Amino acid sequence: MTDEQLLAAADDELILGHRDSEWTGLAPHVEADVALSSLAQDEMAHAAALYALLSPADPDALACGRAPGAYRHAPLVEVGGRDFAFSVTRQYLYDIFEEQRIQQFLGSDLPELKAIAERMAREERYHRMHDRAMMAALGARLQPAVDRAWPLALGLFEGTGLSEADWRAIVVPELASWGLAVPEAQPVPGRTRHGSDFDSLWEDLTGLFRTDPSRHW
Amino acid sequence: MTEQAVREALGRVMDPEIPTISIVDLGMVDEVRVHAEHVEVALLPTFLGCPALDLIEEAVLKAIPSAVVTFRHDPPWSTERITEAGKEGLRRFGIAPPDDVVRCPRCGSEQVLAENLFGPTRCRAIYYCRACRSPFEAFKAI
Ligand SMILES: [Zn+2]
Numbered sequence A: 001m002t003d004e005q006l007l008a009a010a011d012d013e014l015i016l017g018h019r020d021s022e023w024t025g026l027a028p029h030v031e032a033d034v035a036l037s038s039l040a041q042d043e044m045a046h047a048a049a050l051y052a053l054l055s056p057a058d059p060d061a062l063a064c065g066r067a068p069g070a071y072r073h074a075p076l077v078e079v080g081g082r083d084f085a086f087s088v089t090r091q092y093l094y095d096i097f098e099e100q101r102i103q104q105f106l107g108s109d110l111p112e113l114k115a116i117a118e119r120m121a122r123e124e125r126y127h128r129m130h131d132r133a134m135m136a137a138l139g140a141r142l143q144p145a146v147d148r149a150w151p152l153a154l155g156l157f158e159g160t161g162l163s164e165a166d167w168r169a170i171v172v173p174e175l176a177s178w179g180l181a182v183p184e185a186q187p188v189p190g191r192t193r194h195g196s197d198f199d200s201l202w203e204d205l206t207g208l209f210r211t212d213p214s215r216h217w
Numbered sequence B: 001m002t003e004q005a006v007r008e009a010l011g012r013v014m015d016p017e018i019p020t021i022s023i024v025d026l027g028m029v030d031e032v033r034v035h036a037e038h039v040e041v042a043l044l045p046t047f048l049g050c051p052a053l054d055l056i057e058e059a060v061l062k063a064i065p066s067a068v069v070t071f072r073h074d075p076p077w078s079t080e081r082i083t084e085a086g087k088e089g090l091r092r093f094g095i096a097p098p099d100d101v102v103r104c105p106r107c108g109s110e111q112v113l114a115e116n117l118f119g120p121t122r123c124r125a126i127y128y129c130r131a132c133r134s135p136f137e138a139f140k141a142i
Helices: A002-019 A031-056 A059-064 A084-106 A111-157 A164-177 A197-211 B005-008 B054-064 B082-090
Strands: B029-034 B039-043 B067-070 B112-116 B124-129 B132-140
Touching: A002 A031, A002 A059, A002 A084, A002 A197, A031 A059, A031 A084, A031 A111, A059 A197, A084 A111, A084 A164, A084 B054, A111 A164, B005 B029, B005 B039, B005 B054, B039 B054, B054 B067
Parallel strands: B039 B067
Antiparallel strands: B029 B039, B112 B124, B124 B132
């Protein structure tokens, strides 16, 4: 487990949490609204715990004080816009990936990281139950979202040391059971360079911090 | 102050969001160490990034002015640490405790439906009781 891999995990959680939080008050129905808001809080809390591990003296500066190019999240999590089907699909594909990542943390030599991972694992169980219920309910209508999210989801694995094959072994049959096919696609990598969606997200996310970096959040 | 007295005082510090359960019955108290001039109280946050930690620290300091409060993640807190008295406190507040079988906290029925795995706070889910036809909240088993 390298610091770079931990930073990628923290950034994935922070950026996905930020995107989920953008649905608060705007999701298509109240249950989804409550769920996405809770998911956002969970993911951001996981990010905060990981940033505190990486930079105990000043986790806020690590979370919000970097230039856009220094963030290490995958392209899947930065995609913006009001595509609810995409958000649901992204959350599912990401949470199955995250389950593997938490297993990786649980195998680490750092007791503090293991303890954080144990807490994450217990919370993430609810994420996956929710994700699967949403995927099953929306079923084949999610095909365009799967087509769009799939190559981005493959890009999650870049530099993580995690197994895309293990992840496929779970998601491909599950997607099929919901009437969803997986497209032929090449992974979209990009943990070191980000798209235009991230520029505006970065402005939002770090704006308050940049006005007064000495503030405590 | 003896350790016993400290623990009794902590037993009167209630969760800021659920005033019928103390931080002791929630299983948040990991360690109490009594020194000559001060008392060390090590607490386990229930959720990562729980927003109520500042309020809890404040409440502990009010109950034990000489306390020095620290939060640690190791060992990780889990709902298995909630005591029987704590579960009773949750029920009194209308929240089903985190048992394997979720029962309606009002009528005790097992005829319940999970309506939403997410609720008003990160630790609660929303259920509906078919027996007494009431919605209720359940503490997640986490
Ligand atoms: Zn009932």
